[in-house]
Amino acid sequence: MPRPRSLALVLAAALFTAVPASDLATDASAQAQDTLYQDLSAILAAPGLKGADVGLVVRHADTGAVLFTRDSDKRRQPASNGKLISSAAALDILGPDHRFTTSVSAVGRTTGGVLAGDLHLRGTGDPTILAADYDALAAKVAADGIKLVRGRLVADDTWFDSVRLGTGWAWDDEPYYYNAQISALTVSPDTDYDAGSIIVRVAPGAAGEPASVTTDPPTSYVTIANTAVTGAPGSTSSVSVERQHGTNVIDVRGSIPAGGAVETEWSTVWEPTGLVTSLFHDALARHGVRVLAGTGVGVTPADARVLGEHQSMPLSRLMVPFMKLSNNMHAEILVKTAGRAVFGEGSWSAGLRAISARLGGLGMDSTVISLRDGSGLSRMDQVAPGQVTGLLLAAKGKPWFQAWYDSLPVAGVSDRMTGGTLRNRMRGTPAEGNVRAKTGSLTGVSALSGYVTTADGTPLVFSMISNNTLTSAKPLEDAVAVRLAGNRSGQTPPGAYVIPELSDDQRRQLDVDLECSWVKAC
Incomplete structure (x- = not known):
């Protein structure tokens, strides 16, 4: 993706037509509003958005009154702004107290430590369950x-x-953790809860020797095809980790410098149900439970005896890693x-x-949008900014609003579970700690929608969706959000309004085709 052009954007403070001095007192608010209109129009006319x-x-x-609109009824690909819709609807349908349950059950009698039938492991889609939780089961x-167990270990993923x-x-995108497979029996390798993936760690050996590769959780479900070598101390790392399509063979290639840091990559697996079955089978063995007849898949009988259950955190808590880190799964x-x-x-x-069916009660018209998934990964999703702001307004009246609002990334706050995908943006501006908004990024697509309070305490909602971009639209989204945060009714901005140049690190973080948190280094 081409590097963004210069991000310095100067917006004149008095772009509206002058009026007689006698009218200034009565028209001050209108003039300030006109200035806001002119400034936002200037941002949208920036060279980076040409074409x-x-x-x-x-x-x-509070009132829903429109302060500014430009092509806001036209549908566009929303990227991860689609998560605003799926998250709000999920809270509305399931409720903030919803929990996912994973259970292990037995069929048949147990005599002298021997179960005559099968063990059944049943999932309902918990994306937060870890290998340690299966060990506890x-x-x-x-x-x-x-x-x-004389019978089999039967994996029941039929909830989905x-x-x-x-x-x-x-x-x-299938090898990468932001594009993992969806199963009712899944597992996450970390507390970002990247369901359906594992962590691959590549460590250097002695110079000239093969690199060492391990996985977390440890598993034989995948095959590591390791050709990575240890380079000279101080050499440049060229390690790559990629799963072969349609298989669980993970290729590890390249060179890692001797004495260098361990490199960590995330990889999806083919069929998460199989990974879970393998992990649980190993966990049973560690606890002294042998399964004689192997493993399989099937439905848990209604009369199976429940031996143990694991319940997830409530949905209200799950909203934080989901929305802050833009978790597709x-x-x-x-x-x-x-x-x-x-x-x-x-x-x-x-x-x-x-x-x-819920969108009408969430401020949206289902007949004028198209959704093919919940994450915004699909290039077939189509949503207009005007519909997004309808959702932002309607959500304020819902009993689950505070949990949803708190889950949105906060501009400029460095903590990952607070700032989320906005943690490196708008620092040192009126938007820092103020703007709460959902980001969205795909190649040629960028979006930012959410809440901001102006300098004089006026609460606003906004949505900006850009398609067919050739450079990052994020600096211009930031310019919009910062301009709104600094707005003061009845006053014009001082002399000039400047969006500062970004550092090289900030440029690199913006110059990506994907949501920042899908690139773990962001």
């Missing part, structure tokens, strides 16, 4: 007195359908969960129907 399709709307958060099996990837997702799991809750079918089609 792009951009929509922007600003509204009063295995411990409960052992605590029940079972030492030998078997469609693993969304409509319109790019095939070449959380969005899709919630879509399928909504479908299961409303129609008894854990599929994308059922979930999107359930969400669509």
